[in-house]
Every structure is written in structure tokens, then in C-alpha cells.
Amino acid sequence: MKNVFQKILGIMVLAIISIVIAQIDMGSGIALAFALPVGFAGPLKWNCGSENMGGYKNRVAFIPDCAVTAVPTLPDKDTVVDAGDLVTAAGAFVFKDGDSPQFIYATKGTVNYNAEPQGEIDGQSFVQTLEFGHPGSAAEVGAFARLVNNTPGYVIYEGHDGQQYMVGQKGYPANISPAFAGGAAAADRKAHTFTAEADSFCPYILLGTPIDFDELENPVVVP
Known part of the structure; x- marks a missing residue:
């Protein structure tokens, strides 16, 4: 018993x-x-009344890799607690003396972002691609196209809700391919097109510390 x-x-x-x-x-x-790893543990919901307009604001910024000493960085995924941090670059750009992001006006409806899968099974990642257009054939735009052609860096773009994103990350900066089309007919678009590409584990990267686009577009002139 x-x-x-x-x-x-x-x-x-x-x-x-x-x-x-x-x-x-x-x-x-x-x-x-x-x-499960963070990111798999909770449901993916869609709240009633959520807004989801396609496209992006018609302004971007370019930051050459050679102009900064520090870049916002994605965290080690093994240390992440909040799932959103897996695709959020923490920290801010630290610029060398006198350097700052370059503001670029983009024609409405030309800022287009996509992330396509690349690689074989068990070795997949994303190739991030951002495209935007700038009108005309001004000399300064041609000069920018010439210099950016072989200058790796980071491109910042902005959603309609104000959320900023970046193409390129520490160790994997973006490369930009500029092109120009002058058109044939009077109604044709005459513009430069810039295409930025970068490899990443993420489909997109949120910028944790946003830059001030308004200040870049209209800098305060100190007398």
C-alpha cells in the first residue's frame, strides 16, 4: 500500500x-x-478604421556613408523583446563636421518602394528597392547624379503617416543608380530617376530617430 x-x-x-x-x-x-521567437508569439490583427494609403510623401533624403561616423542599427534579434524592434533601426546618424542629409524633392507619385525575396531555401533575404524621380535637367541635379553613381549610403523616405524608413543599414549601405530621360514629345516626362538598392534581412527598416525634413528643405540661415 x-x-x-x-x-x-x-x-x-x-x-x-x-x-x-x-x-x-x-x-x-x-x-x-x-x-516561439518574438514576432511569432502574437496574432497579426487589422484594426477597424485603419488607414493604409499606398505610396509615400514626395521627398527623400540621401546620406553618404562617408559623411557619417555612426548609423542607426538594427538590434540583435536574440535580445529583442518587442516584435516591432526587429525592423526598427535604433539610434541616430552622427555626422562628420559640416555634413548633413541632402534633401531631394521627388515628383508626386514617383516614390516607389518594394522588397523582393532573394536567395535559395534556407538562405533567403530581401533586396530593398526605392525609386524616385526628380524633374528637369538642372546642372546641380546632373552633378548629384554623377557623384551618387558610385557613392554608397542611406536613403530616407517617409510614409503618409509620418513614419520614416531607410534603405541601407550598417554594413549593407544602399547603392544608387541614376538615369535620365529627356522625352521626345512635349507631353513626355523630362526627369532623372534614381533607384536605390540594398540587401537586408528585413522587408523594410523603420527609422527609430526621424530626421527633420522640414529643416532640411528650408534650413534656417544664421546671419
């Missing part, structure tokens, strides 16, 4: 230990033994 009691007691103890190990807490219901 004593042995039977001991066996029952042992089974109860093992059951209690299993429950404690299997759950972090009763409220979350997250299994410790089967814990």
Missing part, C-alpha cells in the same frame, strides 16, 4: 513540475518548452 501511495505521489509531483515548466504564466499561456 505504501509503494502504491509513493507512486501516486510521484506522479502528482511530476505533473505539477510539468505544468510549471510548460507555462511562463497562466495569463499568457505561452509555453516555455515551445517558446
Whole structure:
């Protein structure tokens, strides 16, 4: 009888230990033994009334890699607590003396962003591509196109909700390919087109510390 009691007691103890190990807490219901990485643990919902207009604001900024000493950085995924941090670059750009982002006006409807998968199974990533157009054939635009042609860096663009994103990240700066089309007919578009590409583990990178586009566009002149 004593042995039977001991066996029952042992089974109860093992059951209690299993429950404690299997759950972090009763409220979350997250299994410790089967814990998923941050980003897989919660539902992906779409709230009523959410706004989701396509496209981006008609302004971008370019930051040459050679103009900065520090770049916003994605965190180590093993240290992330909030899923959103997996695609958010923390920190701010630190510029060398006298350097700053270059503001670029983009024609309405030309700022276009896409992220396509690349690589083989078990080795996939994304190639981020941002395209924007700047009208006309002014000399300063041609000069920018010439210099940016072989200058890696970071391109900042902005959603309609004010959220800023960047193409390029520490160790994987963006490369820009400029092009120009003068058109043939009077109704044709005459403009430069700039295409920035960068490799990344992320489909897009949110900028944790935004830049001031208004100040870049209309800098305060100190007398």
C-alpha cells in the first residue's frame, strides 16, 4: 500500500513540475518548452478604421556613408523583446563636421518602394528597392547624379503617416543608380530617376530617430 501511495505521489509531483515548466504564466499561456521567437508569439490583427494609403510623401533624403561616423542599427534579434524592434533601426546618424542629409524633392507619385525575396531555401533575404524621380535637367541635379553613381549610403523616405524608413543599414549601405530621360514629345516626362538598392534581412527598416525634413528643405540661415 505504501509503494502504491509513493507512486501516486510521484506522479502528482511530476505533473505539477510539468505544468510549471510548460507555462511562463497562466495569463499568457505561452509555453516555455515551445517558446516561439518574438514576432511569432502574437496574432497579426487589422484594426477597424485603419488607414493604409499606398505610396509615400514626395521627398527623400540621401546620406553618404562617408559623411557619417555612426548609423542607426538594427538590434540583435536574440535580445529583442518587442516584435516591432526587429525592423526598427535604433539610434541616430552622427555626422562628420559640416555634413548633413541632402534633401531631394521627388515628383508626386514617383516614390516607389518594394522588397523582393532573394536567395535559395534556407538562405533567403530581401533586396530593398526605392525609386524616385526628380524633374528637369538642372546642372546641380546632373552633378548629384554623377557623384551618387558610385557613392554608397542611406536613403530616407517617409510614409503618409509620418513614419520614416531607410534603405541601407550598417554594413549593407544602399547603392544608387541614376538615369535620365529627356522625352521626345512635349507631353513626355523630362526627369532623372534614381533607384536605390540594398540587401537586408528585413522587408523594410523603420527609422527609430526621424530626421527633420522640414529643416532640411528650408534650413534656417544664421546671419
